[in-house]
Amino acid sequence: ACSTGGAQGKPDAAVDDSANDPTLNWANWAAYIDEDDSGAYPTLERFTEETGITVNYEVAVDDNNTYYGKVKDQLALGQDIGADTAVLTDWMIARWIRFGYAQKLDHANIPNLANLSPALRDPDFDAGREYSVPWQGGFAGICWNTEAIPGGIESVDDLWSPDLKGRVGVLSEMRDTMGLIMLQNGIDIAGDWGDDDFTAAIDVLRTQVDNGQVRNIKGNSYLEDLKSEDTLAAICWSGDITVLNAEAGDKWKFALPTAGGTIWNDNFLVPIGSPRKTNAEKLINYYYEPEIAAEVAAWVNFITPVVGAKEAAIAIDPELAENQLIFPNEETLANAHIFRSLDGAEEQKYQAQFQSILLGA
């Protein structure tokens, strides 16, 4: 049968066999780690040198939902899903923890956790970071083609300007697109909002989709639309724009809207069936060395959660350290908000509304 979702009882964690098995499977997103010209991962290679643990790095996550869809059945049975650590976004982490699909981390094995940015130490879905540790974070904000829109845009409302009709993109990630609209509507997305607030934002989006203002609603492939100029302005993720500018000419600019943007984190966690938890913890610890974190940050262009990385980055490239999208200052951070956790019922309800726009009628 199509799964009944989480099992009645939560699955048991696998017995750790790290001592005998110096390997590690890491499921991550595409272009989410430093890479040299020959396609090797320098920081990972050094990790292997240091610890003797061979890492099988796999670009296995294309989307939180899809990845979950693929592994949830095995998780429910407590089986090894082929990944000893996977990097997933906050809200998905929340679901895994709720369903008991993640193993409790032994903080003793991760002394570097002390370098974790204080702001991220106590999220509502994982108090005290018992199960998850942030990998990279990012903003969702607005971006535009500077050649087509020399004046730039400032707010989400600017996306709805008639000049841009049919050339606007929004993300298919509910929390980012809806978060930005709700912020524009003056809602504190981290606080206590309710159905009405959400529905009001949905109505805004629906109107803009229906009247053809919004060209398309996409996941990561929104970048191609920007590049091919199918869209001229969009709701975007911060790191992508840096990459796009590097690849296709400096044509795009990213900003947090005046009403605020969202901030999210992708986090390591250890799936319930993994017998190599200790190895995973060693990996996490390694990437929490500020120098290592800085090296990764310099390549992936997302926000590193590691305190001290900025200082380390200055040594690599002083200009980089000034980039608000990688090392945001307090002011920038104050304008970025975390979308609050949703429980199962809310998740279902709001997703259904959001999906009904994505699927059209």
Added chain:
Amino acid sequence: MIPIAYTFVFSFNDSIKSNIAWRGFTLDKWLNVCSVEGGAVCEAFGNSIVIGVAATVIATTLGTMIAIALVRYRFRARGAISLLLFLPMATPEVVLGAGLAAQFLAVGVAKDMTTIVLAHTMFCISFVVVTVKARVASLDPALEEAGRDLYGSPSQVFWRVTFPLLLPGIVAAALLSFALSFDDFIITNFNSGSVSTFPKYVYISASRGIPAEANVIASAVFLFALVLVIVAQVSRAARAKRLAGLG
């Protein structure tokens, strides 16, 4: 044809991470296909080949057996069996993929290469049956009888007469199976667990712009097949010409 040319051209793009903007010509991607992302493209490609071969072998064997039985024997359940064979072809891939995925879950089977092979075999069988059936139907039973008449035991008759005569049909069915399996994304996506296949790799990386290496592999497969087919065609035509001249 245009998309193929596009794919081909962009396999020479000197891109960094994504492959959406033209950045100049390079042969690097062709020379170092397997290096990107720790060889993920090549691994996916290799998996696709292994899965394709395994599914093809199983589906071709089972399908050929059914085809022979369907043509050569009369039994009451014929109609039902024909329907059973038609159904998978009439079922949208999403349905097949989702249904099977749920089934594996219910039985508690972990998804890996095996489950992909099982899934691919399932939808290939019907195509094999249809293909081989036509060949069996056009095989004159008198030939097998001649084999028996000429002192061939049943197994000798099968291996020396029936099988060689069915071979073109079986080969065609196998090629079709392989092509279907190799290019399948939807069913694979539902039943692959964490195993990567080439179409899956393309789909996943589609979100970031496909690395030129994927284009390289696709183009290479295409060129290989094209050369193979053209060589076969030309030599066949040449032979036909030679024979015509000879008569």
Added chain:
Amino acid sequence: MAFAAFQTAEAVPQAPRRRSRIALLLLLPGILYLVLFFITPLVSLLLTSLQAPREFGDIGQYDYAFNWQNYVAVVEAYLPHILRSFGYALAATVLALLFSYPLAYFIGVKARRWPLLQGLMLVLVIAPFFISFLLRTLAWKQILSDESFIITSLKALSLMAPDAHFTGTPFAVIFGLTYNFIPFMTLPLYTTLERLDLRYLEAGSDLYANPFTVFRKVTVPLSMPGIVAGTLLTFIPAAGDYVNASRDFLGGPDTQMMGNVIEANFLVLLNYPAAAALSIILMAAILVLVGVYVKRAGTEDLL
């Protein structure tokens, strides 16, 4: 060659045989396999489609029940997608037929005298088989994006409104479906047309039929098996396709097909009963349509 797979040779009469244990032995493994990996999933899919949400359950948690309202609910919610799926599939099938018939006719009938040309053209038809259809579809997306050469030229020539675009429109999805399934249409057509006995066409013209009438009254009816096979091979997968219509490929929010809906319910909303119910509806609808079509076309013995 893969295209040989679509060939059906002239059948020789087979003497009806007795029932036999050998037949059973031959059939058993394959049939068991299909029962195991096709029928049982189908049955559990059916069961899933009747599940009800677990009381106080989290997202994605359902229990077995007989909740047939699921069907009503999904039809109410997704009727436009259901209709759109069949509409697009039909349009793509018709377009593919219109494009493929002349092509197949040329390769199968006109090119008979030049086997080399025939072979090469066949290669071109099956060429797309060798490149992942995902890559080809993505390439189209690039080729037909707003600032692409083709679209800008069309706009410059005023063949397209300046603010019109191609990707994300129903036209783009139908175009993608058509393109992707043309080989499936062409090959069965080719194999019937290739065996078309030209003497029937000559008999037609001998009996005062002009070339057009010969085509309508003789060629088309005689190539019916190919037409039926080709349309089925195109229509069925097209109706269930979700890649072309996907927002990440050629589609947009208002071109989503049943496949996309099933995917969204299955992967994002974790509404498995809805996904299962939609699957069952899709399959049943296709079976009914195919049944009626095949009956009307008079080619029941196709399979």
Added chain:
Amino acid sequence: MAVREFAERGADLQLVGIQKRFPGFTAIEELDLTIPAGSFFALLGPSGCGKTTTLRLVAGLEEPTNGRILIGGRDVTDTKAHERPVNTVFQSYALFPHMSVLENVAFGLKRRRIDDATGRAHEALRLVELDHLAQRRPAQLSGGQQQRVALARAIVNRPALLLLDEPLGALDLKLRRQMQLELKTIQEEVGLTFLHVTHDQEEAMTMADTVAVMNKGSIEQMGAPAELYELPRTVFVANFLGQSNLFTGEVVGSTDAAITVDIGGARLVVPTSRAQRHHGQVTVGVRPEKVALHQDAPAEASDRNIIGPGRVIDVSFSGVSTQYIVAIPGAGTVTVFAQNTGSGPVVAEGGEVWVSWPVEHGFGLDDVPAPAARFASDDDTNSIAVQRREALVAELEEG
């Protein structure tokens, strides 16, 4: 294995009480037949009468519903096809298309692991004068050549019994007549028992030592060709084996030596020994070539039957002979063949003539003919067979 040996000469074949039923159809009702060793035996009959079925029973490709089959005295009823010392030249040749001519011919020898299969195969091919084509595929041969390969493939095994299922059916007339002579020559050379099936009466008569005429699953008459031709016993044989003029009437007188039949007033005399029935309504007949045409009324003679006058309604020239059709009031139409020893017809269309024939050439039959239609009726054995098969196929497809 018994079949490992080469037959030194042909063996005799006995069919005892053979019956063959197919689902819903009895192809052979009850068949008894003995074919002496070394003879050239022809089984003649219309399409669908059961000839192929009989051969298949002998070859072991079909099992009889009832009855026994003995080859050279040994009961082979329960022996498998590949274990019988029998080979077949199939109606459609059934040459293996994926093997060369040589491989085809050597196939049987190799299956029996006989030494020097290739050498013997070449020898057999030389016998049919095709050794120079040994490396070709069957599809590259003409129909006549294929037929010879099929023959070589069977003969090379020196079977005790060689079955030939209309091996000449697909050839055109010219080639057919030529191959008939060849086949007969080869049979004489190798001395095997040939069981030859055909529906061509001329073929059966020119080739065989003994001919059996089969109709609807049973043998109507059997004997030497001339014997069957000169003295047919049934309407079917009289018409199937050449043409006959038949007259039906009441026996009006009978002596020890002859019976007299009244045909619309004319009296026809038939020797008692040549008549199957001696009273009541009988059908008597005579072959067209035995009938003479007279432009003047011939004198009565006790040793000739004379009828007439009648009118010539059709004269048709066929080269060797001319066929006259004469309509005689009361007796119907009479066909007369006259060899063209001179040039041009003796009598023109419309002429008044009498016909006569020697009493000793008349024959009396066992049954009376059914009325004939203008075209071959739709229920002749041929079309019945076609229709029946197609109905069956249609039925099975449906299910």
Added chain:
Amino acid sequence: MAVREFAERGADLQLVGIQKRFPGFTAIEELDLTIPAGSFFALLGPSGCGKTTTLRLVAGLEEPTNGRILIGGRDVTDTKAHERPVNTVFQSYALFPHMSVLENVAFGLKRRRIDDATGRAHEALRLVELDHLAQRRPAQLSGGQQQRVALARAIVNRPALLLLDEPLGALDLKLRRQMQLELKTIQEEVGLTFLHVTHDQEEAMTMADTVAVMNKGSIEQMGAPAELYELPRTVFVANFLGQSNLFTGEVVGSTDAAITVDIGGARLVVPTSRAQRHHGQVTVGVRPEKVALHQDAPAEASDRNIIGPGRVIDVSFSGVSTQYIVAIPGAGTVTVFAQNTGSGPVVAEGGEVWVSWPVEHGFGLDDVPAPAARFASDDDTNSIAVQRREALVAELEEG
């Protein structure tokens, strides 16, 4: 449209200087032919000689490389097939498999929008006695029935010219002879011009008013059947149209009335008017049925050619007649047909005999025969064509 009309009667057909080249092969070298309106004309020739090609040129299915075609005086060379007042009964019938018998027959009428197409189609079907099967599909008919439907489908259009391409080729002998009579009867009933193509000489002779013998793309001889048969002009005609005994030798004497040819010592006399060549090496011949057998040396007579003695090497009984083959030293073998007016052969195998024939029945030919092989040679036109096609098909199948 001209074709809208029904032909009241047949039109004549003229082929003027027709030549037809296929890529790499000239099928017809140069052909001139006139067929008078209302006649039954047979084109006779071996397989591959260009008969079908000729018909297709007339039907408009093929364009001549050179030359003109006139039907009823009108030049139709550049007219499309569907606009010519011509219908064809195809070699393979070419009945539309997807239509019922009735729809097949009504097809041409409907294309010409003729009123009451169905009624007329039924009428045509009644003519061939198949009206009761009007609703069947062609595949459900026997070969003979299909042939009749094809005929009805053509005749119903009352074409000025009806082309028949071996319409009886697929039938068995019995049915074939019967259909020949029917076809002839129908032609006489409808009075159309029939152009009938066949490779069966008996068929051509019994059916046609005029026969043209075609060989390798040109017409060797043309005339009434009896005329062609009695006085063939070439070896090909002498052998193709029935059998002939041919003797080649030097002319050793010639008068106004006759020439004398020396054949291994024997002298054969042939009337000058019946000889194509009068000096040098010539071939003379006589038909087997004109030859008489003598068991004693016959007396010399000026009006008979006598050769012998020789020995009977084969006697073969074929029902109507018996064929004797006599080997005569110096003259080769002579075939003699003797009608079986009595029973049993006149002479047994091995007997010593003389043969003789009336001088008036001999003929002298224009050319001399080529030596013959035991089997049909592998390079006759037929087997070449078959081989070429089949080799090609096989090749293409394989890939």
